[in-house]
Amino acid sequence: MIILDGKKVSLKILEEVKEKVAQIDRKPHLAVILVGNNPASKIYVNNKKKAAEAVGIKTTIIEFEEKISELELINKIEELNVDNNITGILVQLPLPQHINSKNIAAHINPKKDVDGFSPENVGRLAIGLEPYFYPATPQGVLMLLDEYGIELESANAVVIGRSNIVGKPMTQMLLKRNATVTSCHSFTKNLDRIIKTADVVISAVGKKIVRCKMGNKNSVIVDVGIYKDSNGQLTGDVDFDYVSDSVGFISPVPGGVGPMTIASLMYNASKIYC
Numbered sequence: 001m002i003i004l005d006g007k008k009v010s011l012k013i014l015e016e017v018k019e020k021v022a023q024i025d026r027k028p029h030l031a032v033i034l035v036g037n038n039p040a041s042k043i044y045v046n047n048k049k050k051a052a053e054a055v056g057i058k059t060t061i062i063e064f065e066e067k068i069s070e071l072e073l074i075n076k077i078e079e080l081n082v083d084n085n086i087t088g089i090l091v092q093l094p095l096p097q098h099i100n101s102k103n104i105a106a107h108i109n110p111k112k113d114v115d116g117f118s119p120e121n122v123g124r125l126a127i128g129l130e131p132y133f134y135p136a137t138p139q140g141v142l143m144l145l146d147e148y149g150i151e152l153e154s155a156n157a158v159v160i161g162r163s164n165i166v167g168k169p170m171t172q173m174l175l176k177r178n179a180t181v182t183s184c185h186s187f188t189k190n191l192d193r194i195i196k197t198a199d200v201v202i203s204a205v206g207k208k209i210v211r212c213k214m215g216n217k218n219s220v221i222v223d224v225g226i227y228k229d230s231n232g233q234l235t236g237d238v239d240f241d242y243v244s245d246s247v248g249f250i251s252p253v254p255g256g257v258g259p260m261t262i263a264s265l266m267y268n269a270s271k272i273y274c
């Protein structure tokens with residue numbers, strides 16, 4: 001069994017991004033919008049800023065109070081959309097309840113939408129046009145699988161979870177690679193039976209959902225889930241100890257998809273379209 005070492009692969013990608021940024025005259029400049037005082041969001045935003053600056057991407061964090069209106073936030077985004085100094089815009093989620101995050105995503109210039117959540121980028125992926133940006137987490141998963149030479153064409157891939165930020169784009173991106181994809185969610189029956197048929201399982205749920213031995217010894221499991229267990233330890237969707245002896249490749253939590261997401265986001269933030 002081989003560990004899909006996201007920490008190691010992410011460092012390699014970050015190094016490549018750093019080299020690319022060093023070679024271009026116009027430096028990327030990422031605007032990160034943070035609304036409210038969610039402590040986890042503050043940590044994520046600061047981590048993104050640190051990672052960006054380590055590869056030469058300038059970052060400006062724009063903070064708003066929790067009570068900002070949706071219109072005020074949209075006005076700020078419209079301003080950033082036409083600001084020639086800004087090459088990428090990221091709105092940290094979750095937003096307060098009174099703001100519709102889908103509406104916000106719809107106002108981000110698709111050519112600056114480094115998260116890939118704007119309707120144009122989502123639609124481009126869905127209809128087989130190249131999006132300007134792919135969502136960071138599924139793109140990071142593919143970067144990890146590619147690094148280990150895992151063949152996706154004709155593979156039976158099972159994606160567990162269908163969120164707009166992970167599961168759905170993951171499914172689309174695997175289809176684009178010509179995998180045969182099964183999309184599972186909370187209404188899926190006989191999940192274990194489906195998992196056992198897979199060559200590649202990608203789980204993005206947020207609870208311990210993959211607990212069965214695999215049917216194929218060469219199969220691959222990527223654990224996107226990350227949350228704290230009852231002892232406060234970071235854990236993922238996969239029962240690693242039970243499952244790992246039945247697979248060919250498996251990603252750990254932490255040290256798997258988490259660092260790949262950051263590297264993938266930096267890869268996006270280094271692209272300049274306007």
Ligand code: NAP
Pocket residue numbers: 137160161162163164165166167184185186187188191204205206207209224225226227257258259261262
């Ligand atoms: P989400 O929006 O809560 O979506 C969870 C998905 O899991 C939903 O589609 C839900 O189905 C499905 N689900 C729930 N219970 C299920 C069950 N019993 N069987 C099958 N499917 C089930 O979560 P998310 O934002 O996609 O994130 C998922 C996990 O990935 C979380 O732990 C999150 O922290 C982690 N994550 C990690 C990274 C990273 O960089 N490592 C990035 C993003 C997210 P329904 O659609 O039917 O409700």
